[in-house]
Amino acid sequence: MPGRPARPRTAPLMDHAASLPFLRETLLFLALVGILIPLLQRFRINQVIGFLVVGVIAGPYGSGSLVAQFPVLSVLTFPSQEGVHALADLGVIFLMFLIGLELSIPRVWELRRWVFGAGSAQVLLSGFLIAALAWMFGNKASVALVLGLVLSLSSTAVVMQLLVESRALATPVGQASFSVLMFQDVAVVPILIVVELVGRESGSGLFQKLGFQVLAALLVVVLVLALGPRLVRPLFRTFARRHQPEVFTALCLLVVLSIGGATAAAGLSMAMGAFLAGLLLAETEYRHEVEITVEPFKGLLMGLFFMSVGMEIDPREVLREPLWLTASVVGLLALKAVVAASVLKVAGLKRGQAIEAGLLLGQGGEFAFIVIGTAMAAGTLTQSIGQFMFLVVSLSLLVTPLAARLGHRVGRWIDAESLQHQHEGQESVLPRATGHVVVIGFGRVGRMLGEVLAAQAVPFIAVEHDGDRAARLREQGFPVYYGNAARIELLRKLKLDEAASLVVTMDSPSAARRVVQAAREQAPHLKIFARSHDEAHARELEAAGATRVVPEMLEAGLLLTSHALGSQGLGAGDIEGIIAAERARRSGAEVGWR
Known part of the structure; x- marks a missing residue:
């Protein structure tokens, strides 16, 4: 329209030099890392030496000094440091x-x-x-x-x-x-x-x-x-x-x-x-x-x-x-x-x-x-x-x-x-003694377990996904850390290979299954005890690698049943047999000690 000032032209999107400085150097570095790290691990070469040598080869005094004679080498060179x-x-x-x-x-x-x-x-x-x-x-x-x-x-x-x-x-x-x-x-x-x-x-x-x-x-x-x-x-x-x-x-x-x-x-x-x-x-x-x-x-x-x-x-x-x-x-x-x-x-x-x-x-x-x-x-x-x-x-x-x-x-x-x-000492966040217990989930069940372990002087460490709860428990003196225990990286930090057992008390069925599965992959011989919501969830946890699963609803129901049978005058031995048979029938043969 007449009288309207012309709109300024924007810079072209392909102006990489202005928008992404050192883009070529970044891409070259990422490509080298993708190739170099697996090779160093395969041949057991120290990564410090590997990166230093690559820096010499790809630097301005290595392939960079030959770019004038062989321009194709510019693709594999860091000309600017x-x-x-x-x-x-x-x-x-x-x-x-x-x-x-x-x-x-x-x-x-x-x-x-x-x-x-x-x-x-x-x-x-x-x-x-x-x-x-x-x-x-x-x-x-x-x-x-x-x-x-x-x-x-x-x-x-x-x-x-x-x-x-x-x-x-x-x-x-x-x-x-x-x-x-x-x-x-x-x-x-x-x-x-x-x-x-x-x-x-x-x-x-x-x-x-x-x-x-x-x-x-x-x-x-x-x-x-x-x-x-x-x-x-x-x-x-x-x-x-x-x-x-x-x-x-x-x-x-x-x-x-x-x-x-x-x-x-x-x-x-x-x-x-x-x-x-x-x-x-x-x-x-x-x-x-x-x-x-x-x-x-x-x-x-x-x-x-x-x-x-x-x-x-x-x-x-x-x-x-x-x-x-x-x-x-x-x-x-x-x-x-x-x-x-x-x-x-x-x-x-x-x-x-x-x-x-x-x-x-x-x-x-x-x-x-x-x-x-x-x-x-x-x-x-x-x-x-x-x-x-x-x-x-x-x-x-x-x-x-x-x-x-x-x-x-x-x-x-x-x-x-x-x-x-x-070399006894490691950069560990756990108690120095091995044989600790790892508790995943520190709600009502996890806290009860932690209090008993602490009273018996059993070393343990707990992980809680709720940040507020973890903060409150830390203030009360419990060794609780915030994090997502389903992540492999966090499980490695917990040193499962040195633990006596892992106890999973999480509320989320899917999260508990992922934790059990990941922990079993990290520590094939670790004893894993898990809490489940019902019999179906218990079978999922056992299939994922749990050593023993305790169905929450089942145990509460069986405990109430035992009290009811006791009120009818049955002896303690008879009640124990009935409850054991019912637990085995409802849990399934695969749920129990492995």
Whole structure:
């Protein structure tokens, strides 16, 4: 129409570069994961090594360097690392969040002697020795200081991933390694400030800014730990009522990233904030459901992190200076392993355990890529030294799984007499004793069972799908967790292979059948006792794998019948025979003890 302004044209839907940045890199990564993970599992290759090697091959220094000669290789290459690094950082964040879920605030407080004692000793001794060696090789004092500080830190991502994969997080080696890594994460703040300010400001200016940043970081941590429980639990309790998985997932992501953002604003890493978020949720009844929700994100993004590390390795540079690089990597691993093993031995570990932990902590850390880049931008490190250090750290990460395996074997050989006790502890949320009872559904029947078990000091753990009920029962002291027990992932968390029995008291017939069926698949020899509504439901549960089924209506009817027969003067023996025969007839031959 005349006079009407023309409507602006919208951008075409096929403008992928604007609408979906890094789309090609994302598709390539997902394709590689779909192919790589099954192959690694089939050939029993460590996933850390597998992703690192793929990163080298598919990175800009691998197939990317041949794209000009062979354009077809561009399909299998990551030419830009910007988007890859952004997503890879999320992998470390979710890993630390899950580590926090596996621990608790009281448990971390118990480790404070190891964190601040062994952790500080390892960082200071390693940093001093590395700085002294760098200075002896002709580097300036400022350069030596930077190298000593950054190379004293180990890789939280790699070490914790290896501990989780080997189920060794709760062993003495795992707890000691975790304590050292916790202190290193805290030390990131002052180290980064020193690197940024060295050579730029006077000593008074440096220490003034350093003190301010440390105080701000400590204040944020205290606020998170003090206010977090008062906010997180009511928030989850409100949204858990809806029973919508997408809402629960969004809430998990909100908590992790918001607390991570708060710690990042205070100068700490987002990974440290994610760890604090995990600690807060570890004390709630939503712990298992959160673990299951976040686990897929962590696995994918951790793979992306290790691939991004592999992309930093230039095989041509390795070939140019093979001797110096090999000597530097071996020297770094050996020096840090000796220091860490010595510190942990003095702190109380057995000799074999200390050696195993030392070799596990010998590599450089992912934080080195940030610090070295900052030092290069500030002019503290030259381009050649910075690139050389990138390679040393990357290669040390690549060989860490092999060093960890060697350390485990050496430690086991040295401490052969105490091997059984080294790996007793698992990252378990259950009572340490085996033979526990798992109760699914904690309504009237489940609670009665739980009270009897508690009175008899029988260890048990319960799962309840009603978030409000689970919260109330937790406040009353019952070991009840919120979650959907029909999910295979949750059943695995309950360690059915170590349980004495599983008791299903759920109201929903279909849900109870799915739980029994899934539990039987997970633990073929487990005793499964289930409550049914009637005889037909009982037969379904028995067919699904229940060891014994108790029909609710049948037992109530038989009990009333026995009282009625007793009022007619029948003897107790006669009544028991009649009731047993009637129970067998109504239950069917297949319902009973298997």
